[in-house]
Amino acid sequence: xxxxxxxxxxxxxxxxxxxxxxxxxxxxxxxxxxxxxxxxxxxxxxxxxxxxxxxxxxxxxxxxxxxxxxxxxxxxxxxxxxxxxxxxxxxxxxxxxxxxxxxxxxxxxxxxxxxxxxxxxxxxxxxxxxxxxxxxxxxxxxxxxxxxxxxxxxxxxxxxxxxxxxxxxxxxxxxxxxxxxxxxxxxxxxxxxxxxxxxxxxxxxxxxxxxxxxxxxxxxxxxxxxxxxxxxxxxxxxxxxxxxxxxxxxxxxxxxxxxxxxxxxxxxxxxxxxxxxxxxxxxxxxxxxxxxxxxxxxxxxxxxxxxxxxxxxxxxxxxxxxxxxxxxxxxxxxxxxxxxxxxxxxxxxxxxxxxxxxxxxxxxxxxxxxxxxxxxxxxxxxxxxxxxxxxxxxxxxxxxxxxxxxxxxxxxxxxxxxxxxxxxxxxxxxxxxxxxxxxxxxxxxxxxxxxxxxxxxxxxxxxxxxxxxxxxxxxxxxxxxxxxxxxxxxxxxxxxxxxxxxxxxxxxxxxxxxxxxxxxxxxxxxxxxxxxxxxxxxxxxxxxxxxxxxxxxxxxxxxxxxxxxxxxxxxxxxxxxxxxxxxxxxxxxxxxxxxxxxxxxxxxxxxxxxxxxxxxxxxxxxxxxxxxxxxxxxxxxxxxxxxxxxxxxxxxxxxxxxxxxxxxxxxxxxxxxxxxxxxxxxxxxxxxxxxxxxxxxxxxxxxxxxxxxxxxxxxxxxxxxxxxxxxxxxxxxxxxxxxxxxxxxxxxxxxxxxxxxxxxxxxxxxxxxxxxxxxxxxxxxxxxxxxxxxxxxxx
DNA sequence: AGCACGCCGACT
DNA sequence: GTCGGCGTGCTC
Numbered sequence: 143x144x145x146x147x148x149x150x151x152x153x154x155x156x157x158x159x160x161x162x163x164x165x166x167x168x169x170x171x172x173x174x175x176x177x178x179x180x181x182x183x184x185x186x187x188x189x190x191x192x193x194x195x196x197x198x199x200x201x202x203x204x205x206x207x208x209x210x211x212x213x214x215x216x217x218x219x220x221x222x223x224x225x226x227x228x229x230x231x232x233x234x235x236x237x238x239x240x241x242x243x244x245x246x247x248x249x250x251x252x253x254x255x256x257x258x259x260x261x262x263x264x265x266x267x268x269x270x271x272x273x274x275x276x277x278x279x280x281x282x283x284x285x286x287x288x289x290x291x292x293x294x295x296x297x298x299x300x301x302x303x304x305x306x307x308x309x310x311x312x313x314x315x316x317x318x319x320x321x322x323x324x325x326x327x328x329x330x331x332x333x334x335x336x337x338x339x340x341x342x343x344x345x346x347x348x349x350x351x352x353x354x355x356x357x358x359x360x361x362x363x364x365x366x367x368x369x370x371x372x373x374x375x376x377x378x379x380x381x382x383x384x385x386x387x388x389x390x391x392x393x394x395x396x397x398x399x400x401x402x403x404x405x406x407x408x409x410x411x412x413x414x415x416x417x418x419x420x421x422x423x424x425x426x427x428x429x430x431x432x433x434x435x436x437x438x439x440x441x442x443x444x445x446x447x448x449x450x451x452x453x454x455x456x457x458x459x460x461x462x463x464x465x466x467x468x469x470x471x472x473x474x475x476x477x478x479x480x481x482x483x484x485x486x487x488x489x490x491x492x493x494x495x496x497x498x499x500x501x502x503x504x505x506x507x508x509x510x511x512x513x514x515x516x517x518x519x520x521x522x523x524x525x526x527x528x529x530x531x532x533x534x535x536x537x538x539x540x541x542x543x544x545x546x547x548x549x550x551x552x553x554x555x556x557x558x559x560x561x562x563x564x565x566x567x568x569x570x571x572x573x574x575x576x577x578x579x580x581x582x583x584x585x586x587x588x589x590x591x592x593x594x595x596x597x598x599x600x601x602x603x604x605x606x607x608x609x610x611x612x613x614x615x616x617x618x619x620x621x622x623x624x625x626x627x628x629x630x631x632x633x634x635x636x637x638x639x640x641x642x643x644x645x646x647x648x649x650x651x652x653x654x655x656x657x658x659x660x661x662x663x664x665x666x667x668x669x670x671x672x673x674x675x676x677x678x679x680x681x682x683x684x685x686x687x688x689x690x691x692x693x694x695x696x697x698x699x700x701x702x703x704x705x706x707x708x709x710x711x712x713x714x715x716x717x718x719x720x721x722x723x724x725x726x727x728x729x730x731x732x733x734x735x736x737x738x739x740x741x742x743x744x745x746x747x748x749x750x751x752x753x754x755x756x757x758x759x760x761x762x763x764x765x766x767x768x769x770x771x772x773x774x775x776x777x778x779x780x781x782x783x784x785x786x787x788x789x790x791x792x793x794x795x796x797x798x799x800x801x802x803x804x805x806x807x808x809x810x811x812x813x814x815x816x817x818x819x820x821x822x823x824x825x826x827x828x829x830x831x832x833x834x835x836x837x838x839x840x841x842x843x844x845x846x847x848x849x850x851x852x853x854x855x856x857x858x859x860x861x862x863x864x865x866x867x868x869x870x871x872x873x874x875x876x877x878x879x880x881x882x883x884x885x886x887x888x889x890x891x892x893x894x895x896x897x898x899x900x901x902x903x904x905x906x907x908x909x910x911x912x913x914x915x916x917x918x919x920x921x922x923x924x925x926x927x928x929x930x931x932x933x934x935x936x937x
Numbered sequence: 938a939g940c941a942c943g944c945c946g947a948c949t
Numbered sequence: 950g951t952c953g954g955c956g957t958g959c960t961c
């Protein structure tokens with residue numbers, strides 16, 4: 143059931159049902175006093191001894207929502223991440239497929255309102271009904287509940303159970319010509335035009351979406367109406383299954399021939415796919431080395447075996463890119479699954495996959511749960527990307543689950559990256575994965591030259607390091623003269639990091655989180671990047687009422703302003719979450735760059751992912767140190783990956799590229815390795831460090847976090863939890879902490895955490911299971927304990 | 938999660 | 950004697 147239970151429950155079939163219940167079907171079942179969604183895991187199970195099974199309320203869909211082959215996968219995921227099995231499945235299915243009952247209070251008569259009548263009753267009297275959220279609060283209070291019962295008995299109000307809404311399928315109206323019925327004569331103008339368009343657009347007679355017609359011709363509505371009146375067109379509804387918004391109309395012809403490296407990689411992958419057994423590969427290929435073509439050829443091999451292909455990408459922007467290539471090669475067989483789709487689009491894609499109509503699925507991490515009966519190949523692009531980690535609810539890692547799913551399905555898994563995560567590369571070195579390498583770019587140009595600017599040595603009047611060093615400035619100038627484009631990267635948005643009081647030193651902070659607000663000059667506001675809380679820019683210090691508040695630090699917005707000052711004639715553009723607030727803005731900024739309408743693009747890591755900018759020859763990194771100071775054992779690896787990725791944007795087509803990296807720590811191994819394009823040294827350095835400190839891959843981690851709205855309770859819970867762990871028989875080899883989390887308060891909730899570490903996964907797993915049975919009382923109730931297996935971030 | 942139940946302190 | 954808040958345990 144979709145409830146936080148760590149066990150499964152057994153139900154009887156609905157009264158009078160003759161058809162068998164099948165694995166994967168969704169059900170509505172009674173649970174306590176409510177109705178929740180259940181998922182059939184085993185239709186042949188017996189009712190446990192001493193239990194009286196309730197009956198299934200309803201079978202939600204006759205066609206199973208997921209194939210039976212996924213049940214062991216779900217069970218494993220639940221066990222691995224210590225998450226209730228029903229919640230695992232709920233997280234795996236598209237939103238809106240798991241319904242549950244809520245209570246609403248409705249007006250059925252006329253209540254007599256008195257002075258002491260509570261607010262909710264007044265609201266109910268005026269609006270006629272109380273929404274679910276308010277109703278829950280009312281019913282939770284004993285006094286109010288009593289009043290509800292009295293009024294209900296008097297017939298004035300009624301409490302009803304309401305099921306949450308199910309997502310519907312996106313259906314579209316289609317139009318098709320009926321053969322021979324459209325006589326050419328006496329057609330009105332709109333009719334004639336619609337017939338003409340239909341003949342042109344509907345070659346195979348499957349019909350054309352009415353919206354498509356309407357886009358081409360404004361008289362469509364009138365034309366169709368009259369044509370259908372005389373029986374010349376048929377109007378029908380069709381569930382649409384391909385994402386109509388996706389950029390699928392580009393054509394990418396397959397290259398005439400593969401590079402020897404590509405050939406070699408495929409020579410290893412394709413036979414493995416044909417063998418239909420688990421086979422993991424790491425494809426280590428520098429940016430621009432042609433990984434996508436290897437993916438496409440491998441996918442074709444899996445399809446030829448009659449099996450499906452799952453392609454995971456770290457984020458939506460990359461999904462659309464890769465999608466264009468896959469659609470160009472495989473057409474209608476491609477489905478898309480990511481959070482950018484509307485609920486109904488998502489459901490439509492899901493059903494297309496489920497029915498077998500779509501045998502290629504491209505999506506973000508959640509696509510690892512795609513209901514594909516028989517995947518033969520799972521591709522994980524940019525394997526190292528932290529976006530694969532889900533950071534709330536079921537905290538899974540898309541890449542790790544891809545490997546697991548491939549293992550269970552007897553499929554190949556192909557992980558690609560220019561900068562593999564240290565843990566993955568370690569497995570390749572130890573022959574757990576097969577290593578395939580694409581060491582060279584396809585284009586004639588070698589990797590770009592990377593120059594390091596030591597900001598400590600740059601002299602300025604103020605004595606502070608400059609935002610843009612003279613060297614970077616000269617390079618940008620050169621590019622402007624030559625008419626070539628520059629990318630300027632800074633992984634921090636906003637105008638200033640913080641605003642501080644000149645008189646008392648107080649930093650303007652968020653009301654809900656323990657962080658400084660970021661100044662956004664354009665919006666004339668200070669904004670919390672965690673919860674969205676904002677204050678107007680004009681403000682006095684909350685501490686001493688001084689009006690002397692000054693900005694400190696800089697982000698992309700400030701860099702853009704600085705560049706505008708330095709290069710008043712350059713065409714500047716900025717790409718970050720603020721400037722690209724929606725999909726449309728995002729694509730329009732990218733398009734401008736691709737069309738050469740932008741000289742300098744400033745941006746956060748949004749500019750580093752995937753996009754192919756043929757005319758960019760210079761990449762500038764404003765500050766390579768931003769990630770190095772984070773309390774994170776992966777800080778070095780991450781910094782290297784980011785630098786390598788952004789450097790890869792320079793010089794991709796027929797022009798050579800160069801990169802200027804500004805830093806305060808030019809000798810840091812992550813930065814030095816990035817300068818030399820030297821993944822192997824980075825790997826060796828990281829590995830040595832981690833061996834010494836027992837971090838992955840030499841030890842495994844589970845992060846335990848306590849959270850509540852009370853600082854005191856959270857602290858007490860964390861301390862009690864740590865004490866309890868020390869007395870447990872199944873305790874981990876090491877417990878680091880507890881301590882307040884680096885972000886000690888987020889969205890009004892206080893946070894403490896501790897890290898369990900052990901060289902044995904089994905022991906850690908047993909420890910987590912035992913802990914669940916044995917939580918100290920301070921950790922129950924208001925305080926929530928979150929178990930994060932293989933944490934990616936410990937902020 | 939959501940619900941019931943039981944304990945306990947505050948108030949009438 | 951009653952009410953409301955809070956902790957605890959169960960859900961086929």
